Amino acid sequence: MNGSLRQSMAWLHTWSGLLLGWLLVAVFVTGTSAYYREEISLWMEPELHQSTASDDTMDLAWQTLGRIAPEARSWDISLPDARNPAVQLRWQPAGEEQPRQGGGRNRGEQAWMDAGSGEVLTPRETRGGHFLYRFHFELYGVPRLWARWLICVATMFMLVAIISGVITHKKIFKDFFTFRPGKGQRSWLDAHNASAVLALPFHFMITYSGLLLFMVMLMPWGIDAAYDGDRRAFFDEAFPRSTEAPGPAGEPADMVAIGPLAAATAARFERPVSRIEVQHPNRENARIRISVEQDVAISGRRRGGSPTQVFQGSSGDLLETIEPREAPTPLMGKVYNVMTNLHLVRFADPLVRLLFFFSGLAGSAMVATGMLLWVSKRTQQLRRQQPGAALKLVNGLNMASITGLLAAIGAYFAANRVLPATLAERSSWEIRVFFLVWLTSLVHGLLRPHRRGWIEQLAVITVLWLALPFLDMVTTDSHLFSAAAWRLGALAGFDLICLLLGALWGYALWRVAKPKPDKRKPARAREPALAEGNA
């Protein structure tokens, strides 16, 4: 503490990083997977894979809803897009008033429809990519508010670790080009530096924006001071809503065909229609809202609506054309919008998404190598003494948080293919498999000797991840050697990324399992001492 700024920052970096590092690895890994949560969900619902959009898709959705929910208070049709081949149908059943107790939205009923045939599809019950996405900011089975606070505290630690890490690091660019493989602790330091510096802007952005997304929960004091404790007043001002309550349903009346209306909207905005909402379908006062995909300006309002046209349902008359306007935003409001839009990747460009995915992997690697470095440094300090209980514990937790989590995710995917499609409480079973595997790896990591434990767990995840695409071949018709997988890039991409990551775990296994060179080789005098770097 009494040393230079750099020394005190190195200390702060080490301890703020380690204390919640295990949680941060889990947040980073599951958060990275969330960039592809729709693709993961699609992969986990093979029953939807054969659906193909056609010119009739909208009419089919119209007819299907008319058949299965003719009396509904409202309809909501999400049309297929590049990330999803099937049609999602949602409706609010007639009868009871819209109950909104507990703050939750009433989502009503929903069904999937084959975009080509109009058939109602029943995909296997799964939480899909949504489970991993939710886990990255509210964990699982923990009261939501507690989990969010815990993760925000960890995120704040992460922010402190990033800033103190940068201060610690005087030769930030030189070290980026330095990699000394096969040198134990020094290699971990280099890997940690490279993964940190490589994607530093990403790490900073993702951490800060993570806090911004929970700004109102974490820092409500500005609102309380300026609005005299009236938070509702702030929200009404910040996110003005123009939701007029729908009136009572009118007399039954036929609606016009949807095709020409949708074509008119698509032509008006020069973009394909993505969503159709109907209020009081099959009534004389039916209102049809047709929206096209939103063009997300990166600094634009987070909740800006999509361009929409509203039609009278029984006559087909155009009632209203809604184009989102760019509201004047102060500088920090723009910063908020840019940061949160980046965090949520609210733009569709696949290349950017892939880049973010790899940045997320780099972030996961940064946190993981940081913790390995902690163990490696202390193991070396012990020389030939037996490692103490604390070191064993840290190592076991490291194993569970890195290889254990990867095993759990792999097992979650495998369970999706192996568990019978009609099993009761199927989606809960997938999640149980996830946690059982994770727990097993923790117990294993605490019991097995250091290096053996790593080798065994790495072997398990290598086999598991490499096996996923083959499991896909045995259990579905949309595997790597099928046309469906390539028609929907998401499916081929999923299998390819499994192979890629499996190969990566295999490489790690090979490196760890390789017989070690003589450790007592004297370090060359010119090599910088470790204290000079970080850790």
Place this chain on the structure above:
Amino acid sequence: MSQLKNATRLSVASRAIAAVLGGYALSATATAALSVGLPMSRMDAVITASVLSFLIYSVAVIWAFACATTARAWAGIAIPTLLCGALVWLLGPAS
């Protein structure tokens, strides 16, 4: 030796409290003060202040551990917190 170690431990614990709790108090009062004090519409002021709050928090944490003495670490967080608190009290809700 052990006395020195204890002194260090005490200093670390004290700085950690200054950083975590004091840092939160500072960023909360600074956010409140900026929200009522910035010459913008109140919604813009609130958003500006809240976006900056986490930066203020990080600076406070860095300060708590970078200072030469523990007393200075505390003073550097406590005094601005009190000033911001006084500002909020003086300006009150700007409505």
